[in-house]
Amino acid sequence: QLQLQESGPGLLKPSETLTLTCTVSGGSISSTGHYWGWIRQPPGKGLEWIGNAYYRGSTNYSPSLKSRVTISVDTSKSQFSLKLSSVTAADTAVYYCARISQEDTAMVFDPWGQGTLVTVSS
């Protein structure tokens, strides 16, 4: 059974770079047809897609975050990571990682990690 687990610091200061890692177990991060993505959820608000990467290196980012985001895949460690630069309080959120698959014309986010809260505060 595929499982994903986020890890990284829970508290950052404004202007710092957020770095999170998602460790994939129970399956291959190099499987064809699957992307690896990040989604966030500010406290009390809805879900926001951040971006995703394919194990061969291609990436796709939300236009609103594109200038600050980098997602990469490390197949040797079965991990993928999120870097978000120049964070502000508006980046405070629970960050989730997920596997993304294309099913017909739909994109399916499954499974999800448990999520990790990142707080940006001086």
Next chain:
Amino acid sequence: SSELTQDPAVSVALGQTVRITCQGDSLRRYSASWYQQKPGQAPTFVIYGENNRPSGIPDRFSGSSSGNTASLSITGVQAEDEADYYCNSRDSSGREWVFGGGTKLTVL
């Protein structure tokens, strides 16, 4: 603002049927996927398209689509179905993905 629009809140009596909708121009070309999120938990995948459910999701959950609207229906709602529900699909450009704003389902 999201390119997929959901009603913020819907309520339904126990055992009745409820439909949760998701509207957006991209839904004319792309199917939606749906997610359930209970308080303090990560979202879980419920269904995509019409009746494509993962194992473990009961068949009282079904999907449908018409024009620019995708719907998630729950027949014979149970107390444990009370949760937030989110739709997802492509944006209008087709290059990015977007979630709807979410619908809080209350079971009366």
